[in-house]
Amino acid sequence: MNSTLLAVKAVSKHFGGLKALDQVTFEIRPREILGLIGPNGAGKTVCFNLISGVYKPTAGEIIFNGERTQGKAPHQIARRGVGRTFQIVKPFATLSVLENVLVARGISRYNHLGKIWSSWKSRAEIRQALEVLDRVGLADLAHRKAALLPLGNLRRLEIARALIVGKRLLLLDESFSGLRHEEILQLEQLIRNIRADGITVLLIEHNMRVAMGLSNRVVVLDHGRKIAEGSPQQIQQNERVIEAYLGRKGHSHAA
Amino acid sequence: MQLFIEQLLNGVAMGSIYALITLGLAxxxxxxxxLHIAHAAIYTVGAYxxxxxxxxxxxxIxxxxxxxxxxAxxxxxxxxxxxxxxxxxxPYVPLIGSIAVMLAIEELCRLVAGPQILTFQAVLPFPQFQIGGITVSSTLTAVYCITALVLLLLWYITSKTELGLAMRAVSQDIPIADAMGINSHLIVSLTFAIGSAIAAVAGSLVGIYYNQVYPTMGTVPAYKTLALIVVGGLGSVPGAVVASLLLGVAETLLIGYANIPLPRDALAFIAMIAVLMWRSEGLLGSR
Structure with missing residues (x-):
């Protein structure tokens, strides 16, 4: 195995005249937790959407597990073992919690015209779905309609779905936002366990304590550019990072 | 009484045919x-x-x-x-596109097959029943059996199979379904294929039932099925089926049996207006 799971190489994404992402390069090594931080509008979610195939890059290369994946459709990238959550939680509202997870479990069958007719309600499927729900602490609510869950549980449901899809890489987009303190502690432990199982994690996080505490390395974006990369300690002392965060609050700064 | 039961049987058959056409739309x-207006044109092509x-x-066969x-x-x-x-x-842009496709296909049928009414003389290989003094013709038996079979198959696909689960996921949120590894576009295509194949069955069945096939046979169904999916609840397949059966029976009984002086085709739209005024989510719709 090579020492890079995902390589983002000089990737740019322009929307008309707006350079949402400009020549960004970074790598993720297997079994690490990489934090992606930056002020609002820095391009973090755009970066996620490029990796997961929602957008095609304007320029640059994305290599996942030794294969160029830019330009591939989201479902093709998901099938290569990339699971993701969304900044705004969107469960399949009319399905139950268990059914939401079962949708993710169908991943090996959806694009197979023979297997698509098989049943999704088999005992083995349900048992394995319940195991994942148990892991995120939602097993008790398996038969509840997803629309009825409070935010904290919805975030766990999203992670459960993403965990099934993301056998190799998990992309977590602000999974901690809006959570209570004890929920944050539980989720941090869950993510550490996930990494211990050999899954690589890329997380976007606004909560600095969480981002610095969980990440092995941190990449900082500002206005679509990478301004720093390093260990949490290095990032916390980095002049440009401090300026990017404080400059936003204080003086008006020319972009 | 005998006439009433015969009319009721006809009404259920009419409703079954409406259901077969409306399913694809729903x-x-x-x-x-x-709003896939052109679905009714697919039904016409199905008959031809x-x-x-x-x-x-x-x-x-x-x-x-x-x-x-x-x-399909x-x-x-x-x-x-x-x-x-x-x-x-x-949404009005695909709607306009749909109307254009509907007209284009109708005209194409006219160009290829001619404007005249063609006869569709076929004997449906189904038995005839005699219960009491009431005869259930082989055509009626065919309509019942085929509709029941189609509904059963569709129920199985949508509620039991992986495809059905994927359809539910895609109908709620395409980006999330994609992130779950579902090829949403493939699922959408399969949905069209299934709905259109059912329309083909409906077209052939209606052609045989009335012994006529003509280019504009889809025009009235186009508007009527639209009313039916509103009455049933937009997007609800069971709702569309219930609304279709009710309409078939109501049309036949109220106008054929009770002789209410109304144009037969008006009933669907009266029902639609009533639903929009008092229960805008439809009979079985949510929201």
């Missing part, structure tokens, strides 16, 4: 939120292709099966080349 609305292949082969395949491909073609590229625009 499926498509459910997954893409598009069924008739043509039946005359060519002498076998009704080949005629209907061939028509199902042809219409036609439906997927319309989805790929008309609706999918228009999805990024507001």
């Amino acid at each position: 499926l498509v609305y459910g997954i893409l939120r598009i 292709v069924g008739l043509f292949l039946f005359k060519l082969s002498g076998s009704l 080949i005629g209907v099966a061939g028509s199902m395949v042809f219409c 491909l036609l439906g997927v073609g319309i989805e790929r080349f008309v609706y999918y590229p228009l999805l990024k625009y507001p």
Whole structure:
């Protein structure tokens, strides 16, 4: 195995005249937790959407597990073992919690015209779905309609779905936002366990304590550019990072 | 009493046919939120292709099966080349596209097969029943059996199979479904294929039922099925079926049996207006 799971190489994404992402390069090594931080509008979610195939890059290369994946459709990238959550939680509202997870479990069958007719309600499927729900602490609510869950549980449901899809890489987009303190502690432990199982994690996080505490390395974006990369300690002392965060609050700064 | 029961049986058959035509529309609305007017044109093509292949082969099974395949491909073609590229625009844009496709296909049928009414003389290979003094013709038996079979198959697909689960996921949120590894576009295409194949069955069945096939046979169903999916609840397949059966029975009993002086086709729209005024989510709709 090579020492890079995902390589983002000089990737740019322009929307008309707006350079949402400009020549960004970074790598993720297997079994690490990489934090992606930056002020609002820095391009973090755009970066996620490029990796997961929602957008095609304007320029640059994305290599996942030794294969160029830019330009591939989201479902093709998901099938290569990339699971993701969304900044705004969107469960399949009319399905139950268990059914939401079962949708993710169908991943090996959806694009197979023979297997698509098989049943999704088999005992083995349900048992394995319940195991994942148990892991995120939602097993008790398996038969509840997803629309009825409070935010904290919805975030766990999203992670459960993403965990099934993301056998190799998990992309977590602000999974901690809006959570209570004890929920944050539980989720941090869950993510550490996930990494211990050999899954690589890329997380976007606004909560600095969480981002610095969980990440092995941190990449900082500002206005679509990478301004720093390093260990949490290095990032916390980095002049440009401090300026990017404080400059936003204080003086008006020319972009 | 005997006349009443006979009319009731006819009404259920009428409703079954409405259901077969409306199913495709309900499926498509459910997954893409598009009013697929051109679905009624697929139904017309289904009747023509069924008739043509039946005359060519002498076998009704080949005629209907061939028509199902042809219409499935036609439906997927319309989805790929008309609706999918228009999805990024507001909903009235695909709606206008749909009306254009509807008219184009009707005219194409007129050009290819001529404006005259063609006869579809086929005996449906179903038994005839005699219960008391009431005869259930083989045509009626065929309509009941085929509709029941189609509904059963569709129920199985949507509620039991992986495809059905994927359809539910795609109908709720395409980006999330994609992130779960679902090829949403493939699922949408399969939905069109299934709905269009059912329309082919409906077209052939109606052609035989009335013994006529003509280019504008889809015009009234186009508007009536639209009313039916509103009455049933937009996007609700069971709602569409219930509304269709109710309408078939109501049309036959109120106008055929009770002789209420109303044009037969007005009933669907009166029901639609009533639903929009008092229960805008429809009979079985949510929200």
